[in-house]
Amino acid sequence: MCNTSNVESSQDQSQLLKGVLDLAVLAVLADEDGYGYDVVRRLREGGLEGVAEASVYGTLRRLFVDGLLSSYVVPSDEGPHRKYYALTKDGRKRLVSMTSSWATFAEAVERIVNRK
Amino acid sequence: MCNTSNVESSQDQSQLLKGVLDLAVLAVLADEDGYGYDVVRRLREGGLEGVAEASVYGTLRRLFVDGLLSSYVVPSDEGPHRKYYALTKDGRKRLVSMTSSWATFAEAVERIVNRK
């Protein structure tokens, strides 16, 4: 008597995340500079509970390589050093364009799903 | 003097689609049985204008293999035969669970993006 939909729902998330992680990470960093471990926490608190650490670190590196993020290292008393990331000018532009992409996309999905 | 955000916005879509195509195709077929070429049209009319034919055919095959769709061939006077797909019982269950996954996910993204 065990419905598997919960399991399936969790697995869905990793595919749904594709493309959206960039947006989510940029949005979180626009709010305030942050380092990987911290960004993970903020995303999970925001509702993306399933997000894996490796995904966030990978995304940060990619966005950095693309020139959307700058970074600086800050030593910490409570553990290893922290690599902070901040939005660049291009990063802010990209955040704006991705936000509107997302809005358009989400509307289309709602339209298709909710049309009975 | 040419802003590239439009180009970028279009490119975003193919990543955003990941995982959502399953949901969109199931939703469209729940409305009414359909064949590949027709499903493509309906998705585009619904707002997913960039979706590629190969993606839809691939998704249909995958959902069929997974037992979420059944299929039957109907000859056509206006061209080649048409392979119709219909939701199975499992398909309907999956549609329900994916719809709720999507809702939860979209809410989380909105929350993260719109938190100033």
Add this chain to the structure above:
DNA sequence: TGGAAGTATTGCACATTGCATAGTAGTACG
């Protein structure tokens, strides 16, 4: 002293999936 736990980052191999491309085939129109 030593070891577990929490913090913080990196690298790699892997699976999924959307897409471009090419090919096959039927109908219709000029």
Add this chain to the structure above:
DNA sequence: CGTACTACTATGCAATGTGCAATACTTCCA
């Protein structure tokens, strides 16, 4: 007969999220 539109299939590529292992620093407890 060639072009266009319809309709489906197969192949290989590219992007990206994830698991896993490794490294390393700090605190705390036995």
